[in-house]
Structure formats: C-alpha cells, structure tokens
Amino acid sequence: MEFTKSLIKGKLIKRYKRFFVDVKLNKEIVTAHCPNTGSMKGLLDEGNEVYLLKHDDPKRKLKYGLEIILAQKNLVGVNTHMANKIVNHGLKNNLIKEFKSVENIKPEVFFNKDTRFDFLIEKNKQKIFIEVKNVTLFRGGKTAEFPDAITTRGSKHLLTLIDATKKGYKSYLLFLIQIENMEKFKIAKDIDSEYYKNFLIAKKAGANFLAYRCKITTKEIVIEKKLKIIND
Numbered sequence: 001m002e003f004t005k006s007l008i009k010g011k012l013i014k015r016y017k018r019f020f021v022d023v024k025l026n027k028e029i030v031t032a033h034c035p036n037t038g039s040m041k042g043l044l045d046e047g048n049e050v051y052l053l054k055h056d057d058p059k060r061k062l063k064y065g066l067e068i069i070l071a072q073k074n075l076v077g078v079n080t081h082m083a084n085k086i087v088n089h090g091l092k093n094n095l096i097k098e099f100k101s102v103e104n105i106k107p108e109v110f111f112n113k114d115t116r117f118d119f120l121i122e123k124n125k126q127k128i129f130i131e132v133k134n135v136t137l138f139r140g141g142k143t144a145e146f147p148d149a150i151t152t153r154g155s156k157h158l159l160t161l162i163d164a165t166k167k168g169y170k171s172y173l174l175f176l177i178q179i180e181n182m183e184k185f186k187i188a189k190d191i192d193s194e195y196y197k198n199f200l201i202a203k204k205a206g207a208n209f210l211a212y213r214c215k216i217t218t219k220e221i222v223i224e225k226k227l228k229i230i231n232d
Contacts, residue, residue, distance in 0.1 A: 001085050002220040007051035015044050032064035035079040039149040043071045075216040076136050077178030083134040090223035115160045128170040131157050135177040144177045145188040158198040161207040175211040185211035186230045
C-alpha cells in the first residue's frame with residue numbers, strides 16, 4: 001500500500017483522549033488524528049520521531065493523521081485502518097503464500113448477525129474466512145506480540161472462528177505485524193491470559209494462525225515475510 005503523498009516528519013509530544021496526538025513540526029505544534037484506539041504500549045515516548053499524512057479534505061477537523069512512529073529504532077505502522085488495505089493488497093498480489101491465486105476476495109463479510117470477518121475468499125472451491133489483527137507491540141528484541149491490552153472483542157473473534165470451522169469453513173487469523181525487523185511472533189499472555197487461553201482452544205479446534213511482517217518505509221507499507229508463531 002503506497003501512501004497517497006509524502007509523509008511529514010515530526011516529534012511526538014503526547015497522545016491524549018485516544019484520538020489525538022500533539023506533534024512538533026519544525027517550530028509549529030500541530031494536533032493530529034490518531035487512527036489507533038489501542039494502548040500503543042511502548043510507542044508513545046515523548047520525542048519519538050513520527051510521520052504524518054497531510055489531508056486536503058476541507059471537511060476534516062484535523063489536517064494531519066498519524067501513520068508511523070519510530071520506536072526503539074524500528075518503524076511501526078500505527079494506522080489500524082491501513083491493516084485491511086495492506087492485506088487486501090497482499091491477497092491480490094500473492095504476497096501471502098497460503099492464499100496464492102485465490103478466486104474471490106470479499107471484504108467485511110457477515111458470518112452471523114453479531115460478527116463479520118475481514119475477508120471471505122475462495123480457493124479451490126473452499127470458502128475461507130480471514131480475520132486480521134494489527135500488531136504494534138514489541139518489548140525489546142525481535143519478537144512481536146499481541147494484544148497490547150485486554151481485548152474481549154479479540155476473544156470473541158477467536159470463538160467465532162471456531163464456530164466457522166465447525167460449519168465447514170476454513171478459518172484463519174492473520175496477525176499483521178507493522179513493525180520493522182521482527183523475526184518471531186507470540187501471544188502476550190501476561191497482558192491478556194484469557195485471549196491466550198482462547199487462542200489455544202481455537203488452535204485445537206482447527207482454526208489456523210499466521211503472522212506476517214510488513215516492510216515499512218515512508219512511501220509504502222507492504223507484506224514482506226512470514227514469521228514463526230511461538231508459544232512460551
């Protein structure tokens with residue numbers, strides 16, 4: 001996924017009310033939209049280098065949107081709205097080896113009245129649901145983790161993937177790692193033990209789990225490499 005225009009470099013001052021970040025651009029301080037409702041644990045140190053996208057829409061209250069943070073010497077894509085676009089690009093360009101040459105790609109498909117999955121695809125006449133989780137947590141080293149806070153919604157998706165598997169669909173949860181240089185992925189069971197428990201139950205029930213790392217630059221974010229999922 002290419003950015004529509006060049007990103008603007010600044011320095012992070014603070015994030016507040018979930019949706020706002022104050023950023024120093026040269027000698028000016030601007031308030032930008034933060035398109036990430038998660039905790040963004042480990043990313044929000046004052047002075048971190050950040051990259052903003054300037055919007056031209058006159059209806060927008062905030063002219064800038066936060067896209068990338070440089071944290072612990074790694075670029076991290078923090079716009080959760082980009083995750084499905086990155087995966088959609090990956091599906092169409094055969095960047096995910098498990099889903100090469102798929103016949104149909106349908107985004108945002110309802111499985112039941114309460115839950116919709118990010119994608120429904122078809123391969124060899126098999127219908128496959130894919131749920132995408134955006135990953136921005138790493139705590140030193142080269143291991144990415146999810147979640148970065150307790151997620152009851154995430155646990156609900158795991159249980160629904162089990163239901164989809166029982167109904168004859170193939171089901172996948174794809175952890176999209178928008179962090180440079182990561183080599184492994186694991187569930188952060190110390191942050192959400194319930195999610196880890198449901199992850200193990202879903203795995204045993206036949207749900208499939210993948211972790212893919214993105215290549216991140218200030219020009220584009222694209223799927224780059226499959227990572228090993230470790231349980232420790």
